[in-house]
Amino acid sequence: MVVFRAIYIKEEIVIPTDVSVDVSNNKVIVKGKKGMIDRDFSHMKGIIINKDNNKITIESTFLDKEKKAKLYSIIRHIENMFTGVTKGYKYSLKVVYSHFPISIKLVGDTLQVTNLIGEKNIRKLKIPKDIKVSIKGEDIVVEGIDKEKVGQVATNIERMTRIRDFDRRVFMDGIFIYGKEVGD
Numbered sequence: 001m002v003v004f005r006a007i008y009i010k011e012e013i014v015i016p017t018d019v020s021v022d023v024s025n026n027k028v029i030v031k032g033k034k035g036m037i038d039r040d041f042s043h044m045k046g047i048i049i050n051k052d053n054n055k056i057t058i059e060s061t062f063l064d065k066e067k068k069a070k071l072y073s074i075i076r077h078i079e080n081m082f083t084g085v086t087k088g089y090k091y092s093l094k095v096v097y098s099h100f101p102i103s104i105k106l107v108g109d110t111l112q113v114t115n116l117i118g119e120k121n122i123r124k125l126k127i128p129k130d131i132k133v134s135i136k137g138e139d140i141v142v143e144g145i146d147k148e149k150v151g152q153v154a155t156n157i158e159r160m161t162r163i164r165d166f167d168r169r170v171f172m173d174g175i176f177i178y179g180k181e182v183g184d
Contacts, residue, residue, distance in 0.1 A: 006068060010059040011075055019082055023051040028078060032085025035145045039077060044070050084145040088183030091154035093140040097173045104135055116161055117173050125160050127153060143183060
């Protein structure tokens with residue numbers, strides 16, 4: 001089996017004009033009109049991140065398949081950070097029920113779901129402080145600047161209402177993600 005390795009790869013990301021970036025010890029801090037996101041890439045051994053004027057350079061040597069994948073993952077994470085601080089991310093969820101009407105309310109930083117398939121207990125989910133959740137009728141909108149946190153909160157809401165031990169063809173009750181988009 002022949003293994004091909006790239007000797008040296010250097011990729012550049014152009015920094016948008018309305019974004020400021022600080023890079024030190026593979027920690028990237030991105031600031032924009034919507035807020036600030038920081039990420040630590042120091043666990044990615046052998047990959048060097050630097051800032052040169054209006055560009056971020058990411059370079060590495062002797063890359064195998066795994067290291068090359070990590071390098072391009074870092075690039076995509078940084079691009080997502082740029083999008084987050086300039087536009088933001090938004091996930092849309094829909095409340096669906098066929099038997100018992102599900103009631104949802106936001107109490108402080110906790111989302112509460114009651115009457116799921118007639119249950120008396122209250123299902124609760126704590127929302128991180130930098131994520132905004134709004135309820136409009138049977139729609140729930142999750143917004144924020146960090147793509148991973150927004151997606152995780154939306155998934156946690158969906159999982160919180162997962163029904164077990166019922167026939168899914170009959171009991172379709174729950175909260176489901178139906179839209180993902182970049183904000184305004």
